[in-house]
Amino acid sequence: MAKLTKTFIDKVEPPAEGYAIHWDDKLPGYGLRVTANGVRSFVAQGRVSGKAIITTIGRYGLFTEEAARKKAQKILQDMREGIDPRAVNKADAAMKVTLQDVLEAYVGRPGKLKASTAAEYRRQVEKTFAKWAPLPIASITRDMVKERHAALVKGGLEGKKAAPASANAAFVTLRILIRFAMDEYRQADGTPLIRDNPVDALKHHWAKLGTRTERYIDRRKIGEVWNKLHAMRGEVQGYEALASVDLTIFGLLTGARRDEMATLTWDRVHMDDHDPAECWWHITDRKRGEDLQMPLSSQAVALLRSRPRLKLADGTESPFVFPSWGKSGRIQDARAPMQAIGEIAGRHLSLHDLRRTFTNIAMRECLIEKFRTDLLTGHKPASDDVTSRSYLNLTRLNEWLTGEVQKIGDWIEQQAAIAASKNVVPLQRSA
CATH class of the missing domain: 3.30.160.390 (Integrase, DNA-binding domain)
Known part of the structure; x- marks a missing residue:
C-alpha cells in the first residue's frame, strides 16, 4: 500500500x-x-x-x-x-441518451425494419425533430410535444402551409421511439428512464383528418382530377416536378402504396407491344408475402412509355422510374399535384388516399369483386381462404387480372372525357 x-x-x-x-x-x-x-x-x-x-x-x-x-x-x-456503482454509471449514461441515439438504436436492430421504413423514421427525426435530435430524450416534455404538433398542423415544416396529416404521422413516429426508450433504458433504481410518454399529451389534440372511408376522390371529381393532372404534365418544369405528377397518376391507375411507386426501378417494369397480359410491374421487398407481378392498364403503360430517363452526372441513367436529384435518387412525395387534387376534391388528401380511390372505383364503379380488388392492391387473401392461399398462384397477377385493371383505367378515362366535353349539359332541377 x-x-x-x-x-x-x-x-x-x-x-x-x-x-x-x-x-x-x-x-x-x-x-x-x-x-x-x-x-x-x-x-x-x-x-x-x-x-x-x-x-x-x-x-x-x-x-x-x-x-x-x-x-x-x-x-x-x-x-x-x-x-452497485455500475448500475449508477449505466443510469447516468442513460440520462444522456439523445433522441438521435434512440433513433440509431431502433433502426439499427438487425432484420427488424425494412430499409424504406428505417429511412422514413430517420427523415422524421432529422427533419421534423431536427432541433430535438441532440437533446436527451428524457428532456422532451408534454408541453414541447403539444407546441410542436400545433405548429406543424398550422404551418407544416416551413411554417407556410397546414400539414395535419404529416404532423400526426411525425408524432406517431416519436411516440414509437420514446416507447422503445422506455423499454430499453433504466435509471439507477431499475425504473424506466421515461415513465410517461409525453406524446400522450396529444390524446385530445390529434389533428382531425376525417374517417378513412371518407378520404378518397369522389367519383364525380375523378374526370376533373385526371384532366388536371395531365394538364400539369405539360406545365411543370424539371424532372422532379414531372416525376411527382406522374407518380400521382400512376397511383390513381394502380392503387399502389407510396413507397412501392417511389422505389420502383426500370428493371422491374415489363411492357410488351403485343400482349397486354405481359405488361406488368414488379413489387419486391414486401412486408408480408412473396414478390408480386402487378398488371398494368394501357393508360399506365402509356404513362410509363412517356417517362423521360434522368441522366446522372456520371453519364449513366437513373434506375428509378420516378427519379429525383436528391440524396435518395427518387421522389419522396408529390405535394404539388396532391394539393391540386385536394382543391378539386374539396378535402386534404394524401398519396395513400389514391389507393382508397382506386379501391372505390374498382368495387363501386367497375363492380370488381372484393377478392380481386384486394389482390390488385397487394393485399393477401383472408387467412381462412384455404383455396386461394394453397392452390392459386397469387404472384403473377398480370396473367389473370389485366382485364380488371384495364376496366379501371378505361372508366377513369371515360370520366375525363365527360368532364372535358362541352356537349355535356347538367340537367335542370324541376321546380
Whole structure:
C-alpha cells in the first residue's frame, strides 16, 4: 500500500505488462491502476450483496487526486448501502441518451425494419425533430410535444402551409421511439428512464383528418382530377416536378402504396407491344408475402412509355422510374399535384388516399369483386381462404387480372372525357 498523492502518482513506474493497482493506505478500497503503457486511472473496490466489485472512477488528469478521493468515498459508501456503482454509471449514461441515439438504436436492430421504413423514421427525426435530435430524450416534455404538433398542423415544416396529416404521422413516429426508450433504458433504481410518454399529451389534440372511408376522390371529381393532372404534365418544369405528377397518376391507375411507386426501378417494369397480359410491374421487398407481378392498364403503360430517363452526372441513367436529384435518387412525395387534387376534391388528401380511390372505383364503379380488388392492391387473401392461399398462384397477377385493371383505367378515362366535353349539359332541377 502507498499514500496516493500527486507526487506518488507522477513518479510511479508502469508494470512490465498488464496493469498494477496501488491501494491507498488511508482509504480502504481506493486505488490507482497503472497500465503497462503508463495510463493511470483511479478505481474503487468494495462489496455489494457479498459480491466484490471494482469500478473505474476516471483517468488521472481528468480527475485530480483530491477529486478522485472524494468520489471514491461516495462510491464506497454507496456500496456499503447496497448500491452497485455500475448500475449508477449505466443510469447516468442513460440520462444522456439523445433522441438521435434512440433513433440509431431502433433502426439499427438487425432484420427488424425494412430499409424504406428505417429511412422514413430517420427523415422524421432529422427533419421534423431536427432541433430535438441532440437533446436527451428524457428532456422532451408534454408541453414541447403539444407546441410542436400545433405548429406543424398550422404551418407544416416551413411554417407556410397546414400539414395535419404529416404532423400526426411525425408524432406517431416519436411516440414509437420514446416507447422503445422506455423499454430499453433504466435509471439507477431499475425504473424506466421515461415513465410517461409525453406524446400522450396529444390524446385530445390529434389533428382531425376525417374517417378513412371518407378520404378518397369522389367519383364525380375523378374526370376533373385526371384532366388536371395531365394538364400539369405539360406545365411543370424539371424532372422532379414531372416525376411527382406522374407518380400521382400512376397511383390513381394502380392503387399502389407510396413507397412501392417511389422505389420502383426500370428493371422491374415489363411492357410488351403485343400482349397486354405481359405488361406488368414488379413489387419486391414486401412486408408480408412473396414478390408480386402487378398488371398494368394501357393508360399506365402509356404513362410509363412517356417517362423521360434522368441522366446522372456520371453519364449513366437513373434506375428509378420516378427519379429525383436528391440524396435518395427518387421522389419522396408529390405535394404539388396532391394539393391540386385536394382543391378539386374539396378535402386534404394524401398519396395513400389514391389507393382508397382506386379501391372505390374498382368495387363501386367497375363492380370488381372484393377478392380481386384486394389482390390488385397487394393485399393477401383472408387467412381462412384455404383455396386461394394453397392452390392459386397469387404472384403473377398480370396473367389473370389485366382485364380488371384495364376496366379501371378505361372508366377513369371515360370520366375525363365527360368532364372535358362541352356537349355535356347538367340537367335542370324541376321546380
